[in-house]
Amino acid sequence: MYKTSDKLTAWFIGIGMATLFVGGSLGPIQKLEHVGINLYTALNSIGLASYYQGLTIHAVLNALVWTTFFIVGFFTFIIPRSLEKPLTMPKLNVLSLIIMVIGLVMAAIPILLNLATVLFTFYPPLQANPFFYIGLVLVVVGSWVAGYGFYATYLSWRKEHKGEQTPLIALGSIITMVMWQIATIGVAVELLVFVIPWSFGLVAGVDPQLARTFFWFTGHPLVYFWLLPAYISWYCMMPKQAGGKLFSEPLARLVFWLFLALSVPVGLHHQFVDPGVPQGWKIVHFVLTFSLFVPSMITAFTVIASLEIGGRARGGTGLLNWVRHLPWGNPSFAAQNLAMILFAFGGISGLTNSSYNLNLAIHNTMWVPGHFHLTVGSAVTLTFIGIAYWLVPMLSNKPLWSAKMGVWQAWTWFVGMLLMSNALHIIGLNLSVPRRTMLGAAPYAATDWQPMLIEAAIGGTILGISGLLFYINMVGTVLQKKRLETPIEMPVAEVYHAEEPVPNWLDAWRPWIVVTVLLIVVAYGPVLVNLISNMQLTSPGFKLW
């Protein structure tokens, strides 16, 4: 029944993991460079031209490619199972894989040839080879096409199940894809209208301020495109793995709708120091960004309460003793629970980033990579790793090669990330150490940076070891001859208060889409009109490294 979607999932996830391996390998090398151990000289012989080319590969492959491929693959697996029907138009999903792979290859070649060393945000006036941008566009378009395949399946399910409420896993997945399609309009306009013609030399210049604004229209909701699939696992799967039940389905549904409405109109909090953006609109986005605290805290409450049910069902008593009774020996659970703990700290530093005045203290400092390694590098990636610990055995019909190694991997990731992110936050806030900088070669590098940079390097190295453990386990799983004795099932949590009905407005698209569009128009309309009416396409392109 799910043969096609399972095969597609394996391709998406396999390609995603391969890109994470390449991108992730460069992470520890960056941190070692900061303490004076420069491995880039050795890497010159295999074609790596600079620290900044390595940084671009690290960020583009990890943050854009690994995440997008894994998410599309994960949805290709869970949506049909959640709806209990195969993909209605599987050719669309096959097409999406083909488009995304072509885009990946097209973007990767210029990056590897040092023709696109423009970092993850590809801010103009840094200029890349046009095929880098076209490749990225194709990766995004491919993910849209995958979304169309999911919508077709979902609409067909709705026709067959009139009056029934959408299963939560499918609903959360479809909401994520809809949010993604709305959010990526920003980067589509930036690249197709301005940057690609400029990189081909068809227009003389670009307006960096306008381009950045379109980028962050997509850039912040991108964070929720990464996070919501992790939330689906935390809400709908982890409680089952812990022996618990989902504490409240209405709260879970509300959270996904709130993220649809609130993810996009918040991008200007990345541009608090941009002089060309009117201050009043920065404050509007600051307030809207803080409203995201509401679904985030609802998530913290509901997910922990769901796990508490499991911990108590497993014999835990007292106020907190149930935590010890959770299945910490299950690598899938351990990885995801540790990811959530790291995310709690990432949430706190995120609140600091989005505070209008506090942002001035940490903007463009090491604090920022400290923050996003707790979010995309932990909450998202460690959760996806945790999902892989049941998904890869299920897809390959082979048991996980070593559960013990999986638990070690999760804990080493946790310790490595704690060390690294703690150090990066501290040197960013207290010492204003700049990010995206080859610190080992910076003439202004101060000696009092060293203790924290050493801590970050130790943390980064432990993370590298953790990554290696993961890949050994995955390759060992797939290559072994042993087959599963009993088939694995996708974990789906029951609902604790299943007898309580879910209100219909939590399964209705129209009001939420209207609110989403209205909020975007109100928060972005005037500022974009202002920037477009004052745009000056004058800046030439620069290639620095």
Place this chain on the structure above:
Amino acid sequence: MDKDKKEYKVPAGTITILVIFVLLIIALWGSAYLTLLSRGATG
């Protein structure tokens, strides 16, 4: 379900964890704010 409800009614552990989390937010956000203030109004 009735059995579940007898065993577990109020998620007291969860509420405790969230109270600790909120206190942590206040402490860490507050310390960053004090760092900002220590640099002076235009520092």
